[in-house]
Amino acid sequence: xxxxxxxxxxEATNMACHTECPMGSHCNLxxxxxxxxxxxxxxxxxxxxxxxxxxxxxxxxxxxxxxxxPKNARRNTxxxxxIPIGQxxxxxxxxxxxxxxxxxxxxxxxTAGTLIEVLQRYPSPVIRIDQTELAIxxxxxxxxxxxx
Amino acid sequence: xxxxxxxxxxxxxxxxxxxxxxxxxxxxxxxxxxxxxxYVTVSNYPGTTVExxxxxxxxNGHARPIIDTPGIHSISPLSDDERVTQDILLTYSPTxxxxxxxxKNLRRGLLVALELAEAGLPFILxxxxxDEAKAQGIEVDAGRLSKMLGVPxxxxxxxxxxxxxxxxxxxxxxxxxxxxxxxDTPVEAAITRLKSHLxxxxxxxxxxxxxxxxxxxxxLTRLIPSEADRAAIITIRRETExxxxxxxxxxxxxxxxxxxxxxxxxxxxxxxxxxxWAKRLERWLIHPIAGWPILALILYxxxxxxxxxxxxxxxxxxxxxxxxxxxxxxxxxxxxxxxPIGLVQEFLVGEYGLITIALTYSLAIVLPIVTTFFLVFSxxxxxxxxxxxxxxxxxxxRLMGLNGKAVLPMILGxxxxxxATMTTRIxxxxxxxxxxxxxxxxxxxxxxxLGVILGMVTGLGTMALIIWGGMVIGTLVAVGYLAAQVIPGxxxxxxxxxxxxxxxxxxxxxxxxxxxxxxxxxxxIPVFILGTSALFILDKTxxxxxxxxxxxxxxxxxxxxxxxxxxxxxxxxxRRDYGATGLFALARDGALNPVQILVSLVIITLFVPCIANLxxxxxxxxxxxxxxxxxxxxxxxxxxxxxxxxxxxxxxxxG
Numbered sequence: 001x002x003x004x005x006x007x008x009x010x011e012a013t014n015m016a017c018h019t020e021c022p023m024g025s026h027c028n029l030x031x032x033x034x035x036x037x038x039x040x041x042x043x044x045x046x047x048x049x050x051x052x053x054x055x056x057x058x059x060x061x062x063x064x065x066x067x068x069x070p071k072n073a074r075r076n077t078x079x080x081x082x083i084p085i086g087q088x089x090x091x092x093x094x095x096x097x098x099x100x101x102x103x104x105x106x107x108x109x110x111t112a113g114t115l116i117e118v119l120q121r122y123p124s125p126v127i128r129i130d131q132t133e134l135a136i137x138x139x140x141x142x143x144x145x146x147x148x
Numbered sequence: 149x150x151x152x153x154x155x156x157x158x159x160x161x162x163x164x165x166x167x168x169x170x171x172x173x174x175x176x177x178x179x180x181x182x183x184x185x186x187y188v189t190v191s192n193y194p195g196t197t198v199e200x201x202x203x204x205x206x207x208n209g210h211a212r213p214i215i216d217t218p219g220i221h222s223i224s225p226l227s228d229d230e231r232v233t234q235d236i237l238l239t240y241s242p243t244x245x246x247x248x249x250x251x252k253n254l255r256r257g258l259l260v261a262l263e264l265a266e267a268g269l270p271f272i273l274x275x276x277x278x279d280e281a282k283a284q285g286i287e288v289d290a291g292r293l294s295k296m297l298g299v300p301x302x303x304x305x306x307x308x309x310x311x312x313x314x315x316x317x318x319x320x321x322x323x324x325x326x327x328x329x330x331x332d333t334p335v336e337a338a339i340t341r342l343k344s345h346l347x348x349x350x351x352x353x354x355x356x357x358x359x360x361x362x363x364x365x366x367x368l369t370r371l372i373p374s375e376a377d378r379a380a381i382i383t384i385r386r387e388t389e390x391x392x393x394x395x396x397x398x399x400x401x402x403x404x405x406x407x408x409x410x411x412x413x414x415x416x417x418x419x420x421x422x423x424x425w426a427k428r429l430e431r432w433l434i435h436p437i438a439g440w441p442i443l444a445l446i447l448y449x450x451x452x453x454x455x456x457x458x459x460x461x462x463x464x465x466x467x468x469x470x471x472x473x474x475x476x477x478x479x480x481x482x483x484x485x486x487x488p489i490g491l492v493q494e495f496l497v498g499e500y501g502l503i504t505i506a507l508t509y510s511l512a513i514v515l516p517i518v519t520t521f522f523l524v525f526s527x528x529x530x531x532x533x534x535x536x537x538x539x540x541x542x543x544x545x546r547l548m549g550l551n552g553k554a555v556l557p558m559i560l561g562x563x564x565x566x567x568a569t570m571t572t573r574i575x576x577x578x579x580x581x582x583x584x585x586x587x588x589x590x591x592x593x594x595x596x597x598l599g600v601i602l603g604m605v606t607g608l609g610t611m612a613l614i615i616w617g618g619m620v621i622g623t624l625v626a627v628g629y630l631a632a633q634v635i636p637g638x639x640x641x642x643x644x645x646x647x648x649x650x651x652x653x654x655x656x657x658x659x660x661x662x663x664x665x666x667x668x669x670x671x672x673i674p675v676f677i678l679g680t681s682a683l684f685i686l687d688k689t690x691x692x693x694x695x696x697x698x699x700x701x702x703x704x705x706x707x708x709x710x711x712x713x714x715x716x717x718x719x720x721x722x723r724r725d726y727g728a729t730g731l732f733a734l735a736r737d738g739a740l741n742p743v744q745i746l747v748s749l750v751i752i753t754l755f756v757p758c759i760a761n762l763x764x765x766x767x768x769x770x771x772x773x774x775x776x777x778x779x780x781x782x783x784x785x786x787x788x789x790x791x792x793x794x795x796x797x798x799x800x801x802x803g
Binding site: 050053054099100101102103104105106107108109111112113114119120122123124126130131132133134135136137140 | 646
């Protein structure tokens with residue numbers, strides 16, 4: 001990294017003051033070896049991370065619910081959130097679903113090719129697969145894509 | 149129907165245990181109860197805090213042990229409870245497995261059946277809840293299914309005792325299934341490669357291989373001691389996964405479901421079902437508008453039964469009449485006559501006496517309240533309403549960084565916080581378990597306390613009730629939200645099955661209540677005795693007075709409360725209800741003005757739970773966690789109380 005004060009370029013990892021010093025692993029400061037100017041290493045500060053979470057900067061997108069359609073979505077498929085209540089549709093694929101969640105849902109019979117119906121959206125979404133009714137979080141609904 | 153094939157014919161001896169497994173909500177426990185009658189013990193599975201029911205099945209002069217297991221979605225577990233079922237299947241051999249299936253959810257049930265088939269375990273498929281399936285117009289050709297799978301298939305309606313005789317008779321004909329599933333080539337190749345690394349267990353090598361490929365890492369650690377073998381297995385899994393477009397666990401299930409759909413086409417016939425009252429009721433219970441007044445109504449009915457009948461009428465009967473007028477005077481007289489030593493007399497029947505306080509309190513006051521609560525809770529549980537309550541409250545819980553499943557322990561906490569802390573283990577992530585434990589310890593008043601508190605608060609007027617409720621709920625939500633940010637870990641998915649609404653059987657409700665009561669009596673009464681003895685010692689050594697003096701600066705200046713209240717708080721920690729009744733006594737004697745009463749009530753509600761709860765937290769999560777919870781909750785309770793006091797005084801509310 002580049003020192004903001006004197007312009008000296010150095011490698012911020014493996015600094016001797018961190019590796020030799022017994023407090024090194026907890027030290028959240030980076031000191032320029034040339035002029036000694038100190039900069040805070042935010043990723044190492046527990047309090048700063050906490051502050052980031054409680055007070056996110058306006059630059060971050062809090063809501064990842066992009067309206068743009070993902071490039072790899074197949075034709076004639078839409079997320080389950082676009083399907084009206086009471087209409088039975090066939091599951092086509094799962095978009096950006098973490099593997100654990102995917103496996104867990106498959107145990108309830110939710111796999112590609114299965115018929116699914118949305119029973120309600122409020123106060124919590126409820127879906128029906130065959131004779132099983134499941135209450136699921138809204139994010140999950142957005143990740144299940146079905147054939148129109 | 150008996151097995152007419154010669155596949156590795158394991159003769160299962162008569163003494164081999166019968167193991168009931170199946171999805172949750174299929175009626176396993178009902179079946180277990182019906183098959184075992186009176187001969188049941190409930191105990192912790194070794195090394196865990198999960199409870200397992202064991203019983204004896206008497207048939208044709210033989211007595212066979214039978215074990216009920218926690219419900220599973222797959223033999224590869226999703227939670228600690230399910231891990232116990234996997235462990236039981238691995239440990240007991242030979243066995244006879246009875247898989248209980250909800251006939252109308254045959255597709256999911258067959259997922260487990262296929263796993264049993266792959267594992268090479270001898271089993272019977274029990275199609276339960278045949279009545280509900282029939283009402284939905286679902287018919288299953290049991291004979292054909294049996295031929296296709298190669299195992300006996302028996303239909304029952306366990307809750308009405310239908311088909312149980314046949315099931316019991318068929319136990320000796322359980323055998324390994326002949327049905328096999330073939331997976332895609334890369335998966336089959338991986339299974340072959342894995343075989344050389346796998347140990348011999350009660351489950352076949354093929355089934356172990358599939359579990360490892362699906363990602364059951366805990367099993368890997370448990371069964372494979374050698375680092376080299378584990379690394380080899382993980383490599384094979386990674387290489388296989390790279391060849392496939394989806395996670396292996398999903399693909400394996402997808403393949404299984406495809407073959408199950410083929411089976412079901414031949415075996416299940418649909419007719420038009422009747423629209424049952426139950427189905428319509430289910431819609432209303434989670435209706436975005438109607439669901440709320442229904443929830444309020446149900447809570448009100450619970451309050452009537454537990455708060456009025458239990459905490460009011462029954463407690464009165466037991467405490468004032470039975471113990472107050474009959475038992476205690478008689479025992480006091482006996483003790484004073486037979487034991488001349490003053491100290492011992494006081495220990496037994498004095499101000500902090502074992503009999504007069506500890507036993508009277510736990511049997512006359514707490515027991516009737518907790519009994520009525522458990523009755524109601526078991527009713528809500530068995531009727532299928534609780535998951536729907538979770539659906540209604542999910543949004544509120546999400547504010548607190550929890551998901552709706554936390555509703556179960558929180559509601560149970562209104563009965564007994566100690567027991568609710570034990571129930572937190574149904575939550576899937578450690579982070580959530582810790583959060584709920586903290587919230588329970590902080591703000592959930594248990595039934596023993598709630599009656600007295602509500603009585604006193606409503607006595608001060610509706611404004612006081614709103615302030616009290618607002619403070620407690622506000623603190624809970626705020627702490628819940630902060631805890632969600634601070635405690636490391638993942639929140640688990642909100643995926644909750646909504647079982648069918650059904651009329652629960654009275655017998656089951658009573659059995660569940662009795663089981664919970666037994667736990668309560670055995671675990672909690674000794675703690676009350678311990679607590680009272682501790683108080684007795686504190687009092688006799690004048691330490692109690694000393695502590696009062698030490699704490700008085702805070703009590704008097706910050707909280708504006710008289711010094712006697714220290715005794716109340718101290719006692720309230722050791723025996724939660726007595727704290728509330730001690731407060732009641734002070735208020736009745738005119739020692740407190742309305743603001744002071746309200747502040748004290750808020751503090752008592754937010755206070756650390758009773759000592760039994762701290763012990764439970766220590767047992768489930770370790771001593772450090774228990775101490776951390778105590779160290780957080782005490783100061784918070786006093787701080788919130790103090791702030792409330794300052795605000796009320798400045799704004800001159802409640803005079």
